[in-house]
Amino acid sequence: MTLEDFLISYVSFSQEELNDILENFTKIEVAKNHLLIKEGQVCKNIYFIEEGMGRSYYLKKDGKEVTQWFFGEGVFMSSADSFFKQSPSYYYLEALDDSVLYSISYGKIETLLAKYHKMETFVRLLSIDMLAKVASKLNAIQFQTARERYDYMNSEFPDISYRVPLGHIASYLGMTQETLSRIRHQA
C-alpha cells in the first residue's frame, strides 16, 4: 500500500490536498538494524513504511530488550506519544529489514495539521485505531495462555511472525524465548 492510498483510506482528501501533503514527506532508505530513534530522544519524525518492517522496543532494568510493537508494510511507525507530544521516547525504533520509508518531521506535520482540518481528522482516526489495537493486545496478553497469545500474534501479524528473531516475538508476547520455542514445536 502506498502512502497516498493509506491517506485516502482514512479521509477523502482531494488530489490537490494529497499532492501538497505528500510533498512534505521525504523518501529514505535504511538498512536492517538501523535505529531510527533511541530511548530518551524526542521523536522528530514519523515514518510510513512502504517496504520493510520495524519494531519499537525498550530495555528492562536487567538490560533485556522487550519488543513493544511490530510495524509492517503500509503503516506508520513511530513512538506516537513522543512524536505528538515532542517528549522523550520510552522506546527505541528499529528497522528489522532493509526498508523504504517516507519520513515527515513534527514541524511539517504541525503545519499540515494547522492548514488542513482533514489532516487533523486523519491523525485522530489513526490514533483511535492504534488505541484499539493496543487495547486488543492488552486483552490478549492479560488473560490468555502462552499458546493463545502465540495464535493471537499470528492472526495480528501473519507476515511478520516468521521473519524476525524468536526473541523479539517472545518478548512482544510477554513470554521467554524458550517457552515460545516449545510452543512452536508442539504446534
Next chain:
Amino acid sequence: MTLEDFLISYVSFSQEELNDILENFTKIEVAKNHLLIKEGQVCKNIYFIEEGMGRSYYLKKDGKEVTQWFFGEGVFMSSADSFFKQSPSYYYLEALDDSVLYSISYGKIETLLAKYHKMETFVRLLSIDMLAKVASKLNAIQFQTARERYDYMNSEFPDISYRVPLGHIASYLGMTQETLSRIRHQA
C-alpha cells in the same frame, strides 16, 4: 476538575467556542452500578465524569468479568473505539458510584469536530494521551510481578483502588482476587 477546565487544559478555546461546545453536553446523574452501555451496543454517547467513577469491563468465555479500565473524576469515560467508529462495543461501561456526568452524543461531537478545527485537535490529543496510558499499562502487566502491578495501580489510580470491590481491581491487574488479597495483607 470541571469539563470546561478539562477542555482548556488541552486546547486554548476562546470563551465563545467553549460556551458553544458546552451547550452540547447534557448533565445526567446515574446511580451506582448503572450500565451506560452493554457489550454489542454501539456507544452513542461519551461521558465526562464530574463526580463519581466508572469502569469498562468485558466477559470472558467462562462468564467472568474482566475490568478493562477505570475512569476517575475529571476524565472522559467511553468505549473509545466503539464511540468514534460507531461500531459495536466490546465492553460494558458501568458507574461504580452515584455519579454526575456530562454526556454528548456522537452526532453532536461530529458537528463540533466539523465546525471547530480546534475540536479535532482536542480529540486527537485526548486519543494520544489514552494511547500512552494503555501502552503504559500494557508494559506494567506484561513483565511485572503481581506485587509490582499492584504498586503500579496505586500510583496510576490512587483514589480508586480502595473504593471498588477487590475483584474489579484484581481482574484489571490480570490476577485473581485471592492473589490480590494476599498481596495486600503482606504489604
Next chain:
DNA sequence: GCTTTCATTTGACCTATGTCAAAAAGTGAT
C-alpha cells in the same frame, strides 16, 4: 569447506500464581 558467532531447541528443576473450598468479615434489610 572450515570456523566462529549467533539463534534456536531441549532438558531438569523451581517458583509465582492459579484453582478449589471453606471460614471469616462486612453490609443491608427487616
Next chain:
DNA sequence: ATCACTTTTTGACATAGGTCAAATGAAAGC
C-alpha cells in the same frame, strides 16, 4: 439485634511458565 447475602481472607494443593545450562543448528566470514 438478627438473618441473608456478598465480599474478603485463608489454606492446601496443582501447574504453567520461568530459570539456568548445555546441545544443536544456521548463518557469515575467511
